Amino acid sequence: MMRTRPLKVALLGCGVVGSEVARIMTTHADDLTQRIGAPVELAGVAVRRPSKVREGIDPELVTTDATALLKRGDIDIAIEVIGGIEPARTLITTAFEHGISVVSANKALLAQDGAALHAAAEQHGLDLYYEAAVAGAIPLVRPMRESLAGDKINRVMGIVNGTTNFILDKMDSTGAGYQEALDEATALGYAEADPTADVEGYDAAAKAAILAGIAFHTRVRLDDVYREGMTEVSAADFASAKRMGCTIKLLAILERAADGESVTARVHPAMIPLSHPLASVREAYNAVFVEAEAAGRLMFYGPGAGGAPTASAVLGDLVAVARNKLAEATGPGESAYTQLPVSPMGDVVTRYHISLDVADKPGVLAQVATTFAEHGVSIDTVRQQGKDGEASLVVVTHRAPDAALSGTVEALRKLDTVRGVASIMRVEGE
Amino acid sequence: MMRTRPLKVALLGCGVVGSEVARIMTTHADDLTQRIGAPVELAGVAVRRPSKVREGIDPELVTTDATALLKRGDIDIAIEVIGGIEPARTLITTAFEHGISVVSANKALLAQDGAALHAAAEQHGLDLYYEAAVAGAIPLVRPMRESLAGDKINRVMGIVNGTTNFILDKMDSTGAGYQEALDEATALGYAEADPTADVEGYDAAAKAAILAGIAFHTRVRLDDVYREGMTEVSAADFASAKRMGCTIKLLAILERAADGESVTARVHPAMIPLSHPLASVREAYNAVFVEAEAAGRLMFYGPGAGGAPTASAVLGDLVAVARNKLAEATGPGESAYTQLPVSPMGDVVTRYHISLDVADKPGVLAQVATTFAEHGVSIDTVRQQGKDGEASLVVVTHRAPDAALSGTVEALRKLDTVRGVASIMRVEGE
The missing domain is CATH 3.40.50.720 (NAD(P)-binding Rossmann-like Domain)
Incomplete structure (x- = not known):
């Protein structure tokens, strides 16, 4: 009719x-x-x-x-x-x-x-x-709030900002530094004259807040989303990532806590294994993984911006x-009945990849390892490289609360054998 | 309330x-x-x-x-x-x-x-x-008929049967033949005791008919879907595919004709480049590419079956x-207003990968090339391999109507220098 x-x-x-x-x-x-x-x-x-x-x-x-x-x-x-x-x-x-x-x-x-x-x-x-x-253009809001309305979403992890993915993809494929890749993105129209909203993660954090609310049927405000931009990601970080069989992406990650009583929402750069489907998302494309109790792991992929x-x-x-x-009807409105609180970043369980510049002398590794142990952080792998009296130590941890990991880093900075923390990057997707 | x-x-x-x-x-x-x-x-x-x-x-x-x-x-x-x-x-x-x-x-x-x-x-x-x-579990019907309701879908290409994808993935990764891979799929519960509906493409054809109707807002009956199973795919086909930088998948492909006045729907095995996102869909997972006029290329990925x-x-x-x-409302019902006819397989524009066993003597390639030309089919690449008086010729064509391609194959069979057509496989996703 x-x-x-x-x-x-x-x-x-x-x-x-x-x-x-x-x-x-x-x-x-x-x-x-x-x-x-x-x-x-x-x-x-x-x-x-x-x-x-x-x-x-x-x-x-x-x-x-x-x-x-x-x-x-x-x-x-x-x-x-x-x-x-x-x-x-x-x-x-x-x-x-x-x-x-x-x-x-x-x-x-x-x-x-x-x-x-x-x-x-x-x-x-x-x-x-x-x-x-x-x-x-990626259907995501409707699938999450309608197709998965009979399921329980436990985790959402995605690339939701095309500009930063373009920049990181260029850095990965050409070895360029951040500024060089940003300049190319600007010249090609992928980055705005003032790229702050993209590169500092504000745009991704806004999307993360919206998706977290839908995923967990609760209210997540922009301020609830932990946010780190990607302006500090360096060519050296990509080299480290490659040695681990990883690349680096700016990820929005929304998780239900193991006990189901709270959620977390965060945006930051992270290393992910090359075998992870998000690793192969190129240029300005977006992709979002959704893990639901009954449905399992779903992925949605497509152009994330453009007229x-x-x-x-x-x-x-x-x-x-x-x-x-x-x-004379209406579609589904806000669903915030679970009223799950949003936990701070310190409660998020993740892994760190830490590069330290250290003195090249005996006992350094023991001192560093003791610091991790004191904070209850278990080490997965350590790689030592020494030359000309300088040495570097690359530590990848097992999973631990972010507060324990960042506390470890603060303590490492105070060791007199540690000359500097060259980089810290979270490791996700394993 | x-x-x-x-x-x-x-x-x-x-x-x-x-x-x-x-x-x-x-x-x-x-x-x-x-x-x-x-x-x-x-x-x-x-x-x-x-x-x-x-x-x-x-x-x-x-x-x-x-x-x-x-x-x-x-x-x-x-x-x-x-x-x-x-x-x-x-x-x-x-x-x-x-x-x-x-x-x-x-x-x-x-x-x-x-x-x-x-x-x-x-x-x-x-x-x-x-x-x-x-x-x-993959949200596909709702995104296509609701999220993309304001767009024009031109093409859908996907892996919509988990059993056959599991078998083809095993053949690809282990070099196993069809029967060996099927036996493993059966033992692991991925294939039923009578696997006909899966391996002959009936299950995928039913899904193709449903998706085609939704995608093009027309009626596509099961009989309208061209269907080829994957029981003839051999280890040798996978070896050929690898030499081309491809793998083999059982694909459902739905296309709007270039003039917009008709559509096609088909299910058959095809070579696709390893760089195509569908190539990396492993085990029993499903994935569907949707190309729409405004949205561009979208992909939906997830478990295609299971309780x-x-x-x-x-x-x-x-x-x-x-x-x-x-x-007291209803959701969107059938939308078949375009009444676009479904064209036969002969009208589909595709590419063939053809392996011929030929006599190892001068003039064979010229004769074969003439046959392609007579049918209006342009050759992309030819590879000749000869040993012990036998020779094989692998021809990959440019895009041409399937009727012209299959007509070429029939004519090739009749050449006295062609001892047999070892395999024919369509090439998609480029």
Whole structure:
């Protein structure tokens, strides 16, 4: 049964993603109509710079007054692709107050204010969908909150930032240093002029917070996510990783504690074995491993960013939200009933790869080994290399709480035979 | 808002999958209640052998009369994990006639009668969900029909049968022949006593038909799927594949024709480059590549079979169908509006790897090359090996319609310098 009155869509933002959304809504209008059961009409496009020429978009639809567009009374669904906290937050709230369901690609906002926005949507009986906020085109939010709704997710580990994966992949394949690889990523458009949000892990941490909430049916705020960027990763670290049969990736890792009573969420660079499927994720691709009790290990892989891939995710949500509108129903909202607390990084159980510059004299290894033992950290392997009176010691630990591992490192720094800690990197995926 | 009256579930079949479904429904009852918004109660279990002890299942719930269970008037949702065509088909139809939504894991039935079952569900305003019918726990049906609902899928290529992947992986890694690898798969429980459905590609063809329908929004019947099994794949084929930097996988490949006016669906063994992500799918795992216009290349990976993984998919569907019941709505039904015809195998554009036993005398290569040219097939590489008056010629073609390629092979067989066609294998994934 096909309805002929169209559902009206307000597009908030018309940059790289928004213009692709508008283009596909126009070129694939017949398909969208069939799949939804009613036509969807682009009824208004709110932008900051109205003078910019936007190919394929009727200039009559363009406005600088997003609030007025939402308040005019005929909009069914708003697509928010502005990004950032404000004005996006206020606009989404305004939309809900006017009976408008929302599709958003805004990871920063969802990570910071997801709970309040979900509550507002639920209060008004409306949808808030955001598949595009995490890992671009890769279906991840819907599979995790719908396909795995009858399962218990215990662990999520993934590469959720394309820019940093591009940089790390270049460093791995060419031996380049961080700055050189970043320069190439910037020249090719993979990194922004100010790459801070990517390289310091803020972008990945926002996605980690969103995914952790969905995975564990609890609330995980951005501040709950431990975060380390990858600007300190060096060519020497990659050389060390290679000696171990590993590469280095910036990982988002979300885990349920062994006792099931708490969860952890973290973003940091880590060595992973070359045999791990995440090791072979190249260039700016994203991939996420999900381990669930019944399903086992699943992996989702694809382009994590870009106008068209992100638009694909937005439009998938648009179809779902439009179908819900027609059925006068809503999709799954926030599920935070477990109320599991988020433990600090010190409680995370992991392994360290530590490179020490040490004095080349007898007894150093014994002193170092004693320090590990005093902190309850068991050593997996040690490799000693000496030349010209200098020596280096590479220690890989067994699994231990991060607090014990970092405490060990602090104690090692104080040993007079240890001249410096050359690098510390966690080891994951084994 | 939590409803306290439970939704009542009839479980039809209690084998490997059904018993896992029942177990999880019991052990994770609180989680399911929270995620659905109402409790779900296992209200009856229909089995063939009531005397069999089923741990964790109240014997009072067990019946041999599935029809009576569906007709008794209090069932909201039926889970069909019997498999095969009958009695599953009649029971699902009975369920719809009594206002019962259905979750099914039955690939054979969906591939054969999906259209009629979808029509029956729609007629009664009910749901028919079947994530578990394709690739076990891997979310694939929902991502394709919901996450990618705003995109245009052009190609799906995947490993959708775990048994054959296990056998081919063994042949590849150990150099074993087909029979030896099959025997190992049987001993380890990866292959059934009668492996025909797996090794002849019937199981993969059923999944291919289901996926093709979803991918292209058209109807693809089981008979529309070209099917070749993998019982003829030899150790020599793997040796040839290795020389080309390839391995051999049994692939399901669904493609939209270049002009967009038709589709093709096929299952056959093929060489794929080791660099292709599907090449590294080991043991009984499944993985499916989806190429969409806006999203680009996505991959979904995970366990393709087994009691618990399949139960995970069933329970994800159960949560969705239960939520729909509470909202008095239904999820997306069949989408077949494009009505794209399915072209025969001869129209598929592919590449052949052909090994010929030829006479070791001058002019043979010229004669063979002429035959290819006469059929409009362009040669990519030729490798000649001669010893003791015998010679072999390995030809890899460029892309050409399968009809032209198979026509070439027929003509080659008739050349008096060609003593035999040792093997033919398609080459994909480049």
